[in-house]
Amino acid sequence: MTTKRSTILAALAGGALLLAACGSGGSGEDADDGASDVRGQVRLATLEQGSGWNSYGAAFSEMWRQDMPNLQVQVLPFAGGVANIDLVAENQAEYGLTFSPLANWAQSGINGFEESSGYSAVAGGFDEYYVGIVTREGFEADSLEEVAEQELPLRLYTLAPGSAGEYFARATLEAYGLSYDEIEANGGSVEQTSFDVIKNAFRDGQADMMIQVITANHPATTEIATSSDIKILPVSEEIYESVSELGVGYGEIPAGSFTGVDEAVPALTLSTLLIARDDRSEEEVYEMTRSLIENAEELGEMNASLAGFTPERAAADDAITIPLHPGAERYYEEEGLL
Secondary structure (H helix, E strand, C coil), X not given: CHHHHHHHHHHHHCCCCCEEECCCCCCCCCCCCCCCCCCEEEEEECCCCCCHHHHHHHHHHHHHHHHCCCXXXXXXXXXXXXXXXXXXXXXXXXXXXXXHHHHHHHHHCCCCCCCCCCEEEEEECCCCEEXXXXXXXXXXXXXXXXXXXXXXXXXXXXXXXXXXXHHHHHHHHHHCCCCHHHHHHCCCEEEEECHHHHHHHHHCCCCCEEXXXXXXXXXXXXXXXXXXXXXXXXXXXXXHHHHHHHCCEEEEECCCCCCCCCCCEEEEEECEEEEEECCCCHHHHHHHHHHHHHCXXXXXXXXXXXXXXXXXXHCCCCCCCCCECHHHHHHHHHCCCC
């Protein structure tokens, strides 16, 4: 994993993709009365365009633009939950989105991560993500256990290494006694690519399965379900228990989350965590935390996946798995949320 992540970071350091989001800030003369004087430019690492996290980036930066008109936010549309930690740790982004367990593993140097430091938590509990095992309707198996037992020639798609989706795709396969090599040995294939390629593959009948971390109403999965008939395979409680030490939860993808998914589907669960570099000023992180928490309801209106985000969830013990940044901690203490 470390080699793949280093390759991604090297490519990003070359200045590959950059999306400037939400305006150019403004001068103090243009700021609303009472607006924060936090200023400068920051980069927020999310995921590719069309992903849920990239849409989160747009929503967050809109809140920050309103409350901190002198702050410019660049939403980086690449990397993912694994590589974003490295981007922040290595000062290629000031802020990043990841999943709560991943941040803890990276700081502890466990589960395939080299120990890293230099970053802390801002807010968590934004949502509930699921490890979605999405297949085309008519696929021969109703579980990954059947795929393994029958040695089916599976055409599997994931996102690129460095994304949390790819990490949990491998972890889920391993829980069922499968691996990429075994899938290929059974006559199948594994393609690690982008959402655009995956959507086209389902539409054209070239994909059997996508394993990806998704929310209910996840944008790319919604598009796949609209253009193709799909089903989502369940994860048994026994499989959950075998991977529970990874820090994942167990829940259900709600019925009606996608076209054709008419019943709730048991799945592994995660929640999104926003991290910041330790060297960001206390005042900046305080104001950015305040902006998100005090606009939680508006964030939910902007993005349905954020509808369950509340001030109480932001600093809950299960949502914050690494130390808080002093700026975020001060805000939560003042508001009695710790």
